[in-house]
Amino acid sequence: MKNRNVWRIIMSEIKKYMEDLKKNKTGLKGILVIILIFAYGILGSYYIMNLNINNSIYYTIITIATVGYGDIIPVTPLEKFFSTSLALTGIGLIAYIFTIIITSFEENLHDIRSGRHMEKRLAKMEDHYILCGFGRVGTAVYEELMKRNQKVIIIEKNEDKLEDIEETENVVPFNANATEDKTLKKLNIDKSLGVIVTTGSDVDNLFIVLTTREMNKDAWIISRASKKENIKRLKHAGANKVISPEVSGGTDIYFAAVQPNLVHITQKHGIDYLEREFEILKKHNCHLENIEYHFPGIKTPVTRTIGVLDEEEKDHFIDMVKNNPEVHESMDVMYETVNGVHSHWISGPDKSHVDMVIEELKKEGNLLGVNLDFKEINEFTKQFKE
Structure with missing residues (x-):
């Protein structure tokens, strides 16, 4: 059974290769030359060497x-010329032609394997972003x-720009024209979180958006x-958000892209709860983007922009709050002034992760609301002030 499967695979690859040969004139010519050499040898042996068809x-x-x-020896000058020409022509041309065919076959197999690998990787991607264009922005x-x-x-059509990008579980560099x-x-758009179009050509961007x-x-x-x-024009074509690098950069484009998975939460707690808040965010792979007092x-x-803090930066910040009297006092004053009421923008890999953070903060008893407007937040600040 195993041998049959191997044979099927080999025959399948040969069939595909032969189909490609129809499009590849060099390979097709090579096969025709081989046929001509064998025809020359068989006909010459039959008529010049006076052999039967089998011999x-x-x-x-x-x-x-x-x-x-040595069982069949050319005797006459014509027979010797024929045998010599057949040997020299045959060995030279066949060696050359088989080199071309084998090289073409290997390249074809490589393309098939790499193409299938890429198609499988793309098909597996879910809850991902599609980034079209890998220039500066x-x-x-x-x-x-x-x-x-x-x-x-x-997605980047210039292969050189993708040289330093390593393919991982979360990153798929795809050399193609978006x-x-x-x-x-091929990009599983229906399973993606967003499509980010950042090529340097507005015409290309317009076409991709459409x-x-x-x-x-x-x-x-x-x-x-x-x-x-x-x-x-890009908005009319169907873009939800259009960002101009003339007035903003990559960070603004990122925040526009994650907007569906970016949630504004309002809480009430003191500075002693900060460490616990970071633990909850880390647990669900989410990030605190800023603080609004x-x-x-x-x-x-x-507003104070936080951005993404790595573990060392988080530990350093918590350590300062705990052990530096001046930092602790200044932050304590700020929290007392606003009665502990403040808001954060929370980002995560997808909406489900952000929802888990919100659910856990609710259980902790510090969450006042999600996506509250000014009037709703002001009611809380007045209430706690009184």
Whole structure:
């Protein structure tokens, strides 16, 4: 049974190779030349060497293969010329042709294997971002995605730009043209968290946005606009958000991309709870992006951007709050001034992870609400002030 399966695989590969040969003129010509050499050998053996058909085939093969058993010996000058020409022509051309065929066959197998591997990797991706274009802006967006352990497929037609990107469980670099329909169809758009379009050409971006929207009406699409006048065009084409690097950068594009998985929570607690809050976020692979301190009656909060903190930075921050009297006192004053009421933007790999953080904060008893507006937050600040 095992041998049969191996044979089926070999025959399948040969069949595909023969189909490719029809498109490959060099390989097809090589096979025709081999046929002509054997025809020359068989016909010459039959008419010049005066052999029957069976011996003609036999003599042709052993002469081309330079075996020469000596059981059939050319005698006349014509027979010797024929045998010599057959041997020299056969060994030279067949060696050359088989080299071309084998090289072509190996390249074909490599393409088949690498193509199948890539198709399998792309098919397995879920809850991922699709990043089209890996130039300066695309690289900045990619770095933001990696800081937050997001899954991403990078589409870039310039293979050199992907050289330093290692394929991992979360990262699939795909050397292809994102403006082609066949490329976009392979990317599991319906299972993605968002499509981020960051090529340097607004024309390409427009085409990618249009095609993506046609394929999936519910896709969350973020596009770069190199020129401000193209922002409206990209929005009309179907982009949910359009960011211009003239006024913003990769970080803003990232936040626009994760907006569906970015939640604004409002809490009330003191500084002693900060360590526990970081533990909950880490447990569910989420990140605290900023802190907004709400003062009673003031619509605009005081905002402090946090970004992504690694473990060392988190430990250093908690250590300062605990052990540095000046830091502890200044933060304590801030929390007392706002009555402990403050908000965070929380980001995560997907909505389910963010929801788990929210559920755990509810159980802890510190969560006041999710995506509250100014009036709702102000009611809490006034209530706690009184």
